[in-house]
Amino acid sequence: MSIGKIGAYFDERADTWNEQAEPASAKHLMVAQLAGVHEGSRVLDVGCGTGIMERAYLELDASSIVALDLSEKMLACARETFADVPAERLRFECRDILDYTNDEPFDAVVIYNAYPHILDKAALVAATASLLKPRGRFLVAHGMGRDTLNAHHSSVPHDVTSDLLPAREAALDWQDTFTIDMLADTSFAYFFGGTRK
Numbered sequence: 001m002s003i004g005k006i007g008a009y010f011d012e013r014a015d016t017w018n019e020q021a022e023p024a025s026a027k028h029l030m031v032a033q034l035a036g037v038h039e040g041s042r043v044l045d046v047g048c049g050t051g052i053m054e055r056a057y058l059e060l061d062a063s064s065i066v067a068l069d070l071s072e073k074m075l076a077c078a079r080e081t082f083a084d085v086p087a088e089r090l091r092f093e094c095r096d097i098l099d100y101t102n103d104e105p106f107d108a109v110v111i112y113n114a115y116p117h118i119l120d121k122a123a124l125v126a127a128t129a130s131l132l133k134p135r136g137r138f139l140v141a142h143g144m145g146r147d148t149l150n151a152h153h154s155s156v157p158h159d160v161t162s163d164l165l166p167a168r169e170a171a172l173d174w175q176d177t178f179t180i181d182m183l184a185d186t187s188f189a190y191f192f193g194g195t196r197k
């Protein structure tokens, strides 16, 4: 896996990311709620990019949000957008989820629009489990359906992304460690999630 290449790929796109990114919307609130985020939650946002999900977590009164990304430039945009939010509440870190550790476990780990770019799924499942509280919830979700996303990624190099598999198939990687209790794979929605066993 080429982490440097993935970070560099998104560094190059950081300046214009918000022009093509989804506008903040009820969809982000729905994703955050599907991930079980509520007042007082501790949330880990994996592959946060320019911070598209953070408003939803703040609006739901999450008490602590850690947002990780490999791309310093994506994070620079995110930090600028949320400069007025105290770091105790929202912290952006340039880290790879696969070797991230944290002293306090999270209630929710959200992987939004980032799953295809994290190529080692077994390592991702293990990292997610190690970062969650017992019964903590993970959610893999996308802002568009699988076929649309895979078509969108058709020109992206294979060491930067992977095809999104049918959600039922993708969830198999998670089912030994998590109880999968939600899943959708339609032309407009793709998500699966569950709680740590």
Ligand SMILES: C[S@@+](CC[C@H](N)C(=O)[O-])C[C@H]1O[C@@H](n2cnc3c(N)ncnc32)[C@H](O)[C@@H]1O
Residues within 6 Å of the ligand: 006, 007, 010, 021, 046, 047, 048, 049, 050, 051, 052, 068, 069, 070, 071, 074, 095, 096, 097, 098, 112, 113, 114, 117, 118
């Ligand atoms: C398609 S962007 C999505 C960004 C944001 N979630 C959004 O919806 O706009 C995927 C992001 O995941 C990040 N990423 C990829 N692999 C990662 C890893 N192993 N750890 C942390 N972030 C990663 C990339 O740098 C990139 O910014």
